[in-house]
Amino acid sequence: MPRQEGEEFPTAGHVVDYLRAYEQRYDLRVRRPVRVHEVRRAGERLAVETDDGSWLARYVISATGTWECPYVPDIPGRAEFGGRQLHR
Structure with missing residues (x-):
């Protein structure tokens, strides 16, 4: 996961955005x-x-x-x- 500029640890929103993009990039069929x-x-x-x-x-x-x-x-x-x- 790329570092979030200005943050020591990634915020929840940054993690969610990263995982959403990851799912799309690898065409993962995540159900939730x-x-x-x-x-x-x-x-x-x-x-x-x-x-x-x-x-x-x-x-x-x-x-x-x-x-x-x-x-x-x-x-x-x-x-x-x-x-x-x-x-x-």
Whole structure:
């Protein structure tokens, strides 16, 4: 993300503008707002059930917290999940 002139840290508006342009540049099919009800293994993929339909995914990203204040939600089944979980 390009530096925002005159700011030590980017403002929320700068981040939103950057992400919007990023989605358009790479033709990403971002859906929002969407509430996820369930994620489960479906062969080599993950089945994602939402209030906006269902789809299969290779990865699921739950964007929560901030860099300096991570929040990892206590999701039922998280301890049994065999995939990679990390906070960056």
